[in-house]
Amino acid sequence: MKERFLKKSLEIIKNKDSSIDEEKLEEIAYGLEGLYLTFTKMLVILAVGFVLGIVKDILLLMIFYNIIRTTAFGMHAKKSIHCLIISSLFFIGGALLCKYVVIAPYVKISVAVVSLLLLIKYAPADTHKRPLINAKRRKIYKFLSVISGTVYLILIILFRDLSITNYICVGLLEAILMIHPLVYRMFQLPYSNYKNYVAT
Numbered sequence: 253m254k255e256r257f258l259k260k261s262l263e264i265i266k267n268k269d270s271s272i273d274e275e276k277l278e279e280i281a282y283g284l285e286g287l288y289l290t291f292t293k294m295l296v297i298l299a300v301g302f303v304l305g306i307v308k309d310i311l312l313l314m315i316f317y318n319i320i321r322t323t324a325f326g327m328h329a330k331k332s333i334h335c336l337i338i339s340s341l342f343f344i345g346g347a348l349l350c351k352y353v354v355i356a357p358y359v360k361i362s363v364a365v366v367s368l369l370l371l372i373k374y375a376p377a378d379t380h381k382r383p384l385i386n387a388k389r390r391k392i393y394k395f396l397s398v399i400s401g402t403v404y405l406i407l408i409i410l411f412r413d414l415s416i417t418n419y420i421c422v423g424l425l426e427a428i429l430m431i432h433p434l435v436y437r438m439f440q441l442p443y444s445n446y447k448n449y450v451a452t
Contacts, residue, residue: 289332296336297343309347309419316404316423317342323396324375325384326430327441334439342426350418357412360421364405367428371401377431383445390446 261284266272272280301307329335349355375397378384384393404424408417429435436443 289335293332293336293339297340300340300344301347304344304348306344306347306351309351310343312416312419313343313346313350313423313426316420317427320371320397320400320404320424320427321430323393323400324371324377324427324431325379325393326377326427327436327439328379328381329439330441346422346426350415350422353418355418355421357408357417360408360412360417361405363421363425364401364408367424368398368401368405370428370432371397374431374433377433377436377443378445380442380445383449385446385449 262281265280297310298307301310329338372394376384376390376393384390401424404420407420411417433443
């Protein structure tokens with residue numbers, strides 16, 4: 253199914269613009285594959301969320317997770333099935349945790365403080381397929397990630413007794429796990445991939 257989607261999409265693109273070279277087509281294929289996997293994964297997770305009555309909780313958690321993920325980046329599983337399993341644990345399990353478990357304010361503040369320190373140390377984390385070679389961009393992404401983490405910490409402190417801070421805290425924690433070198437090592441993935449290239 254995925255191969256058919258990619259093949260058909262690339263054929264349409266080539267027919268519309270024959271000047272696109274093979275390298276550019278590979279980049280487009282990579283992006284399309286990511287979109288396809290994200291869409292199908294979302295359908296499965298939201299379908300389970302619908303059955304469990306936690307669709308809103310999943311979406312809320314995804315928002316807070318992806319705000320950090322957008323600039324801190326992080327690991328991608330080698331296989332799509334692994335990605336689905338991890339994402340399901342994160343978003344379905346995380347949403348259930350946020351909705352039904354009372355998380356003490358001091359725990360949320362502690363998690364946010366540690367997460368902020370880890371963002372300062374490890375963000376952004378790249379992958380071997382998409383190394384962050386440009387040093388200036390890495391600094392910008394780190395700055396934006398730390399700003400987001402700081403805002404999360406402030407929100408958790410200000411609204412410590414509201415359930416919304418559960419989603420902020422868990423979303424932040426999950427995003428941090430994705431950039432930590434120990435998690436990369438667990439999945440046998442290379443870390444700091446930009447070091448294999450000459451910075452520009």
